[in-house]
Amino acid sequence: MIKIKSCIVSIVFLIPFFLFSQDKYPVDKLFNIEIKLKARKFEEDINFNKAQTFFREKNWDSTLVYSMKELSATKNIELIDYCYYFRAISFKHKKLLKEAKKEFNKVSDNFQHYYKVKINLGEIALEQNEFKSALQYFQEIEKLPVNKLYNVYKGSILHNIGLCYLHLNEFDKAETYLFKSVNLQEREKDTLTLIGSYMDLANLYYTQYKDSQAIPYFEKAYHLSKKVKSFDLKRAAAKNMAAVEENRKNFPLALTYRKEFEQWKDSLNDQNKVWEIAEVEKKFAVTQKQKEVDILAAENKVKIAERNGFIISSLLLLILFGTGVYFYRQKIKNSKIILAQKNELDELNATKDKLFSIVSHDLRSSVNALKTSNGKLMENLESKNFTELDVLLHNNSTIANGAYNLLDNLLNWALLQTKQAYFYQESLHLATIVQHVEYNYKPLMLNENITFNNDVSKEDYVFADLDSLKIIIRNMLDNAIKFSKENGTISIYTRPSSEDFCYLVIEDTGLGMNEPTRQELLKETVLLSKKKNDDIIGTGLGMQLCKSLIRKNGGKLEIESEENVGTKIIIVLPKFKNHG
The missing domain is CATH 1.25.40.10 (Tetratricopeptide repeat domain)
Incomplete structure (x- = not known):
């Protein structure tokens, strides 16, 4: 038997020599x-x-x-x-x-x-x-x-x-x-x-x-x-055996090895796999057909013509089928996109409706409370009841502040949703920003007999937008004051930070919350949630605004809380690494 040596060498040497490194041990x-x-x-x-x-x-x-x-x-x-x-x-x-x-x-x-x-x-x-x-x-x-x-x-x-x-x-x-x-x-x-x-x-x-x-x-x-x-070893061994059997002209066994080799190939090589298997099958088919050519040449020409016609017909049918599948999938894909856009639009409309409902309800409640309080104020002013007047004036101030904060959050939320808000990230000294916000809230905390502790590290610089960072800290401090009891404590400090992020913690000893409420607040949703305590003015808009701004600054929000013990709001922001 004459061996076709060039064939086996070219196939075998596709498998490289194995370098044994000490790292293999x-x-x-x-x-x-x-x-x-x-x-x-x-x-x-x-x-x-x-x-x-x-x-x-x-x-x-x-x-x-x-x-x-x-x-x-x-x-x-x-x-x-x-x-x-x-x-x-x-x-x-x-x-x-x-x-x-x-x-x-x-x-x-x-x-x-x-x-x-x-x-x-x-x-x-x-x-x-x-x-x-x-x-x-x-x-x-x-x-x-x-x-x-x-x-x-x-x-x-x-x-x-x-x-x-x-x-x-x-x-x-x-x-x-x-x-x-x-x-x-x-x-x-x-x-x-x-x-x-x-x-x-x-x-x-x-x-x-x-x-x-x-x-x-x-x-x-x-x-x-x-x-x-x-x-890799399975594939190399199977391929070598396929080459050996091809050289022996044992094409059925070579085909078996070749198919086994193809089973181990990566999906990225699927196309090459089809052609390589087809090549082995072609060799086997040619060998069988050659015998028939020697016996019945004329009959073989007819069969070749029939086979070619069948292949062309199959290819045409395959192309037509593939084209039909492609357009059908495109139609399904476009339908899914339209449905997703419709659902998103419905969700945005629902959010808008809920926002208007909650904001109008709370504004109406605030204005009604001011109206009632002003009536009492007039009565006590006539009777010169100064003790009651002082209480009513403080109450009016609280209601007005709540309504102002609600309107301010509504404006910022609208600007954020319509992408009209100015946004520029830069290096910010965290302790200085906290001091600026603290200055506006200290009188309110003194009035509520709330102790305030500021232990923010003076070494931390964050990479964030100044206005959005102030909005976040203001809202979180406002919530801490709102849910704190008289003679409570609010602390703001930084935890030991990682290489990439800074952790700012706002902790209060107020009402706290249960686990379902904590999970609800952390959900990635545009829908607003009403506060559980109806006696406290709030729409949940401030928390949604803060979450959106934190995400836009490349950070995240974490909450630790226990009912009747207190809450820790953890604001995670990216560090500014190149600060000298």
């Missing part, structure tokens, strides 16, 4: 323990501590940031070597091999783990096809004794040396080292790396046109791949 616990000890020894070096923590957590971007900060700050040679090593490993994992190589070359020869540097430089050289350079690195590591000082996985080193020789066409040496690595992996029952080793041995023999020696290793890799969960 369990984490070097001794090395991690050692860098922890170094961190304790140099605990004052905060940047080094953060760099080694992120390195152990495999957070490569943060490792690069803090190792560079440490390099710019320290003159300690030992820490400098560790930082260069951390950076090199990070770049290597991010596939930035040139940068990784530069950082490895900056590590001094006195580094305790310099052998790890050579291993990694060898792996980089192998990935960059610098086979002679890689071979030199791996041969140096091969000579190292296996003990606690050198945590080296011999199987990977031997395998990589074999790959170097294979790429350099020194097949005898490649075979020797690949067999050594396979023997080690078989003893260690390292299934994943063993599959790759079998494939590389098969490639070695196929390169030399030794099919009888290569095929058993392809078969071993295929059967062993059934036991692992790696889709």
Whole structure:
């Protein structure tokens, strides 16, 4: 039987040689323990501590940031070597091999783990096809004794040396080292790396046109791949077997392997999968048809014509069907958009109606209360009852303030909804803004015998719009006063902030709320909610306005509350990081 060698080589070598990195093996616990000890020894070096923590957590971007900060700050040679090593490993994992190589070359020869540097430089050289350079690195590591000082996985080193020789066409040496690595992996029952080793041995023999020696290793890799969960290995093993069977002209079995290979391919390659399967099916069909051509040539021409006509008809029907489905889906999509817009419009209209209902009710209540109070005021003015006059005047002031706040919130809410409000985010000193708002509310709190504490950090700067931030703080303070009891306490302070956000807390010892009410207030909705206590003037518009403004500033709102204990309103706003 004549073999079509060019076919099998072109297919087999679509599967690359497997580079075995030390990273494929369990984490070097001794090395991690050692860098922890170094961190304790140099605990004052905060940047080094953060760099080694992120390195152990495999957070490569943060490792690069803090190792560079440490390099710019320290003159300690030992820490400098560790930082260069951390950076090199990070770049290597991010596939930035040139940068990784530069950082490895900056590590001094006195580094305790310099052998790890050579291993990694060898792996980089192998990935960059610098086979002679890689071979030199791996041969140096091969000579190292296996003990606690050198945590080296011999199987990977031997395998990589074999790959170097294979790429350099020194097949005898490649075979020797690949067999050594396979023997080690078989003893260690390292299934994943063993599959790759079998494939590389098969490639070695196929390169030399030794099919009888290569095929058993392809078969071993295929059967062993059934036991692992790696889709890449399963796919590579199945594809190799398909190529082997195609070369043997066993097309039905090749088709089986090809279909198995396609099962593991990513959905993004579905189109390629169809064409590759069709190619194998086509080869099989052509082989069968050729026999019929030799016997009945004329009859075969008719069948070909019929088949072509059927294919063209099928394609036309498929195109028509696809076009119909497309337009049907577009119609459904447009209908859904229209329905969603209708629902949104209905919801906005319902919100508008509810807003007008609530605002008109509360304004009418406020005006009616003022009317009644003014009548009593006139009566007491005639009788000169100054004690009652003082009470009535304070009551009128409270009602007027409530009505003014309602109208102010209504105006701001309308501007926000119609997108006419001026909005500009900038760096704002949080403590100063709070002091400005506090100044307007202190007389009201003194009148209500409410104790006020301001512990806002003077170091916090937020990135927000000035007017909207004042509106938020005013409304939250107004609510705190409104729901606080006489002789209560209102505190405003900042919690320890994160790297990106600042937490402003407004805490009162007032009525509080139950869990369902708290959840209702935090819902993402445009509908307004009426306050539970009818004795207290309020529409819920202020809270809705605050939530909208907080979201627009890139923050969020949190609430902690317990009935008859008090409430904590937590305003989370983005920090201004570039403040000098």
